[in-house]
Amino acid sequence: MFKRQRSKNSSSGMQNGDGTPPTIVENNGGKPPVSPVSRNTLQFYSQLAHGSPTAFVSGFSNVKELYDKIGECFDIPPSEILFCTLNTYKTDMKKLLGGQIGLEDFIFAHRKGRPKEVELTKSEDALGLTITDNGAGYAFIKRIKEGSVIYNIPHIQVGDHIEKLDGQNMVGKRHFEVAKALKDIPKGATFTIRLVEPMKSGFSSIAPKLNKTNGTKKGYGSGKETLRFKASGKAEIQEQDSMMDAGVEKINNILESFMGINDSELSAQIWELSVGKQNSMDFAESIDESDLAVFEFSDEIIIELWGAITDARDGRL
Structure with a gap:
């Protein structure tokens, strides 16, 4: 129907942020601190999802740079971060950090946990997986379809990073490349998938607290303005x-x-x-x-x- 010539244009260079150095602040007794975000500072509170002091990060314009900043704050390699969730330390795929962050959102970074290998047979054409990626080289499972080939395999879970397929390295590949690799496995074939699960949370005190005055949860992301990551590499504040x-x-x-x-x-x-x-x-x-x-x-x-x-x-x- 459409006559289209497919060409790939090079994207413009990444823009630097404000360069403000990350600073560690106290956890305030487990209570969520008041967000310091403003148009001038663009600083976001962050914790490691399995437990850590609270830090704030700034000076990033895309997800990869954000992971670099979080790594600096917590003195870990950025490659240790599988993905981030917003306003919850849980592996909640509905709260994944994607193309935007609310200016009052609290960022939780999920670090690599234990690796595991599973051998399985592709008994159906579709495995029932939805694949996403963290924007910095790691593809992982966002959803498992009920009743699918994968659904009844307890060792494969939502949040698991797909590291290898039959020994072939998947690190650095985009979600659509990993999804295609899984789709291309012939029906009836047996293959091995190597996964890395996110580190499990060690405590729950960092979860959003109830407001004592009205009994409702604090709405971290209730602001109307968001920081959107643009395809050009430049992050922009936009109205919701x-x-x-x-x-x-x-x-x-x-x-x-x-x-x-x-x-x-x-x-x-x-x-x-x-x-x-x-x-x-x-x-x-x-x-x-x-x-x-x-x-x-x-x-x-x-x-x-x-x-x-x-x-x-x-x-x-």
Whole structure:
């Protein structure tokens, strides 16, 4: 349907943040401190999810730089961080750090835990996994479909990093590459998957506390402004956009349905490429002229994505 020439443009260079050095602060008796975030400082409170003092990080413009800053704060290699969640130390895939951070969000970094290898047979065409990645070289399991091949294997869990498939290193590969590698395993074949699970939490005192005055949880991310990671590498403060949020969520669902991947930053980039486009042909062309051409989206996916975008624009979501 669409005649498209796929080309990959080089993205612009990464922009430096404000360069403010990270500073360790006291944990205040386990109580969540008041966020110091402002337009000028852009500092975010952070802890290691399995337990640590509280620090605040600043001076980053993308996820990889954020991991570098967290590593500096806690004196660990950034490669030890599997992923981050917002406002919870639990391995809650609904709270994953993606393409944006609320200016009052509390960042919990999940560190590498124990490795494990599982041998299994691909008895169905689909394994039932949704794969996402941390934006810094680690792909991991975001969702396991109920009743799937993987569902009844207790050693494979949500949050596990997929490190190797039959000895082939998956570190440094994007989610769609890992998803394709899993899809390409022939039905009936037996293979070995090496996983690394996130380190388990050692305490629960860092969970959001109840407000004694009204009995409700403190809403860390209740602010209307968010720091969005842009495809150009520059992070920008933007007002919360409910129409965009609905569209990005729907786009993410489509990516999961068609490709078995989950990536809110990619979904936001697709949304941004639709801005100013009035039809699916123009939208397809904008995809092909961007660095997203590498995904080689089929016409069917393009049509589904455009439908989600128009539904969000018209308030049908």
